[in-house]
Amino acid sequence: xxxxxxxxxxxxxxxxxxxxxxxxxxxxxxxxxxxxxxxxxxxxxxxxxxxxxxxxxxxxxxxxxxxxxxxxxxxxxxxxxxxxxxxxxxxxxxxxxxxxxxxxxxxxxxxxxxxxxxxxxxxxxxxxxxxxxxxxxxxxxxxxxxxxxxxxxxxxxxxxxxxxxxxxxxxxxxxxxxxxxxxxxxxxxxxxxxxxxxxxxxxxxxxxxxxxxxxxxx
Amino acid sequence: xxxxxxxxxxxxxxxxxxxxxxxxxxxxxxxxxxxxxxxxxxxxxxxxxxxxxxxxxxxxxxxxxxxxxxxxxxxxxxxxxxxxxxxxxxxxxxxxxxxxxxxxxxxxxxxxxxxxxxxxxxxxxxxxxxxxxxxxxxxxxxxxxxxxxxxxxxxxxxxxxxxxxxxxxxxxxxxxxxxxxxxxxxxxxxxxxxxxxxxxxxxxxxxxxxxxxxxxxxxxxxxxxxxxxxxxxxxxxxxxxxxxxxxxxxxxxxxxxxxxxxxxxxxxxxxxxxxxxxxxxxxxxxxxxxxxxxxx
Numbered sequence: 001x002x003x004x005x006x007x008x009x010x011x012x013x014x015x016x017x018x019x020x021x022x023x024x025x026x027x028x029x030x031x032x033x034x035x036x037x038x039x040x041x042x043x044x045x046x047x048x049x050x051x052x053x054x055x056x057x058x059x060x061x062x063x064x065x066x067x068x069x070x071x072x073x074x075x076x077x078x079x080x081x082x083x084x085x086x087x088x089x090x091x092x093x094x095x096x097x098x099x100x101x102x103x104x105x106x107x108x109x110x111x112x113x114x115x116x117x118x119x120x121x122x123x124x125x126x127x128x129x130x131x132x133x134x135x136x137x138x139x140x141x142x143x144x145x146x147x148x149x150x151x152x153x154x155x156x157x158x159x160x161x162x163x164x165x166x167x168x169x170x171x172x173x174x175x176x177x178x179x180x181x182x183x184x185x186x187x188x189x190x191x192x193x194x195x196x197x198x199x200x201x202x203x204x205x206x207x208x209x210x211x212x213x214x215x216x217x218x
Numbered sequence: 219x220x221x222x223x224x225x226x227x228x229x230x231x232x233x234x235x236x237x238x239x240x241x242x243x244x245x246x247x248x249x250x251x252x253x254x255x256x257x258x259x260x261x262x263x264x265x266x267x268x269x270x271x272x273x274x275x276x277x278x279x280x281x282x283x284x285x286x287x288x289x290x291x292x293x294x295x296x297x298x299x300x301x302x303x304x305x306x307x308x309x310x311x312x313x314x315x316x317x318x319x320x321x322x323x324x325x326x327x328x329x330x331x332x333x334x335x336x337x338x339x340x341x342x343x344x345x346x347x348x349x350x351x352x353x354x355x356x357x358x359x360x361x362x363x364x365x366x367x368x369x370x371x372x373x374x375x376x377x378x379x380x381x382x383x384x385x386x387x388x389x390x391x392x393x394x395x396x397x398x399x400x401x402x403x404x405x406x407x408x409x410x411x412x413x414x415x416x417x418x419x420x421x422x423x424x425x426x427x428x429x430x431x432x433x434x435x436x437x438x439x440x441x442x443x444x445x446x447x448x449x450x451x452x453x454x455x456x457x458x459x460x461x462x463x464x465x466x467x468x469x470x471x472x473x474x475x476x477x478x479x480x481x482x483x484x485x486x487x488x489x490x491x492x493x494x495x496x497x498x499x500x501x502x503x504x505x506x507x508x509x510x511x512x513x514x
Contacts, residue, residue: 049426071431079428091420102420106429155427 001027002048002159002190007057009043009214017043018214021057025192027158030185032201033194035211041194042086044211045161048192049081050074062158079107082152082189084162088144090136090151096122097132100151107155117154125150125180142173149180159190166200178204228440231413239445242409246449246496247456249401254457254484254492256391261488262481263384270377271349276358278340279368288366293340295364301348301357306341310334337368351378399499402449406442406503413441414507439504446500450493458483 002025009018018040025031033041046052047059050066059066062080069077090099097118104114122132125146136144145165152160162181166174178200185191195201201208210217232239278296280289289307296305308316313336342361344354355378358370414421424434465481484492 051426075425075428075430077428078426083426089419089423091423102424103427106424106427106433108433151427 001025001060001062002192003058003060004044004047005058005060007047007054007059009040009047009052009054016214018047018054018211021214021216023209023216025190027190028185028188030182030191030204030206031193032204032206032208033192033211034196034198034201034208036196038213039196039211040214041196041211042163043214045083045163045192045194048159048161049078049083079155080158082155082157082160084145084148084152084160084165086163086167088136088148090144090147092135092137095133095135096127096139096147099136099147100154103151103154118150121150121154124153124183126176141168142170142176145169145173145177146180149177153184153189157189159192160184162191162193164195165193166195166197174200224436224440225444227437228444231417231437231441232444235409235413235416238409238412242405243445243449243452245405246402246446246500247452249398250450250453250492250496251457253391253394253398254453256387256394257488258457258461258484260384260387260391261484263380263387265482267377267380267384270380272346274349274354274372274377275344276342276354276361276370276372278342278361278364278370279337280339281366281368282337284338284366289338289340292364292366296340296342296361299357299360301344301353302342303345304343306343308339308341310336310338313337313339351381395495399495402446402496402499403503403506406445406500407507408503409445410438410442410504410507413438435508438508439501442504442507443497443501446496446498446503447493448496449500450496454484454489454492 002023004021004023007018007021008016010016021044033044035041043052047054047066048061050069054067057067061077064073064077066077091102094102100118100121101114104117109117118132119129122129127143127146127150131139131143131147136147139147145168149162149165152162160181165181166177169177181191181193182204278292280292284292293305293307296302310333314331314333317336318331344357348354348357354372358372361367362370421434461481461483468481
């Protein structure tokens with residue numbers, strides 16, 4: 001469960017990213033965070049994994065108070081939350097396997113378990129076996145997005161955050177990725193998708209939290 | 219997931235960034251080579267000095283015409299000195315015989331040489347604790363004052379100069395050692411920092427998926443340590459090869475002057491010490507660069 005209580009965030013230069021945000025997302029929900037570019041969607045997601053700190057207010061994620069979390073506890077929080085970045089953040093000099101395995105290595109999984117889990121998660125996101133030894137730049141945009149999603153899911157997070165996951169994809173691939181996120185949600189993972197695409201929100205009929213200039217509207 | 223995993227990751231980082239690490243290990247190796255060479259030279263000079271000190275004796279030349287009774291008196295006087303282990307009288311005849319023996323190949327030239335030409339002398343051997351340049355010099359000065367003594371001779375000036383040279387060499391080695399530590403710390407800190415910049419994306423992802431600080435940083439510390447260790451290892455290997463080469467060339471001449479004396483390489487303790495300094499300074503370099511990098 002995710003809860004925000006009157007959260008404020010301002011960036012240097014007095015740029016107000018979020019103001020007075022209060023919200024509640026239940027376990028197992030699928031929620032859109034919507035709004036135009038610069039509305040504060042990415043900042044909101046970053047606050048959930050403590051990549052940013054709120055200036056004011058409290059944030060609870062799975063019972064942890066994010067604003068007051070000790071540095072040593074941040075890794076524990078991040079293990080429960082998967083993040084699909086807008087620009088994928090794949091390491092282009094590493095293979096698909098290495099990109100995904102890196103997460104499990106960081107979580108100190110054994111080598112045999114890593115191999116098993118990477119293969120499993122690639123099947124879940126619908127990628128074929130041949131992809132495993134490729135580097136990201138040899139893959140299409142849709143395939144890269146799936147690899148990024150696989151990397152976020154491989155540690156079995158209870159919450160998945162996706163920042164504009166369909167931003168760079170054509171309509172056909174967008175449907176595929178959205179179907180994948182719905183599938184993950186049906187398996188019990190709470191899913192938050194940040195998007196500026198109003199058509200997408202209208203089509204999938206999920207709860208939407210509209211942001212405009214850092215404030216929740218409507 | 220044990221230490222080997224982190225060492226493997228550190229080695230992988232070194233391999234990924236090969237040229238930079240090669241240059242930094244090379245720089246460390248050159249610095250260590252200079253330091254270890256100083257140490258090696260001073261250790262070997264020290265053993266020459268010790269061998270020389272063992273052989274060293276004072277020769278007391280007596281004035282002509284000193285009576286046998288007086289010589290015995292002088293001998294007794296000398297024996298009273300605490301530094302003296304043994305006193306041996308060399309008569310004019312014995313001196314001549316010894317001279318002739320030493321120069322036997324030139325026998326023809328020595329014919330007609332009379333024993334009067336050679337002064338009688340007393341050869342004085344010193345007790346082991348007193349075979350230092352300062353003690354020898356002081357004793358020789360005292361003996362010189364004895365009545366009927368013409369001159370006290372010893373390899374003193376040479377010995378004194380050599381031991382001053384050795385003293386400077388030894389201090390030079392330690393000053394160089396201190397400079398060396400600064401070089402290693404700086405070089406490794408910079409290389410680790412470069413790795414850090416190269417791997418920023420990877421490190422960011424690791425942190426965002428829940429890797430602990432230690433998991434991210436440990437291989438980088440180790441990378442610094444391994445660089446120091448490799449640098450020290452390479453320098454010692456190079457020094458050893460050069461040492462072998464030169465000792466083969468020099469040894470025959472050494473045995474000519476010093477008998478059984480052999481050149482020796484650095485002791486296992488010193489080798490371990492040098493490797494330890496390499497490792498520790500490298501780790502310190504890694505530590506410093508990671509402390510500066512606030513983003514990690």
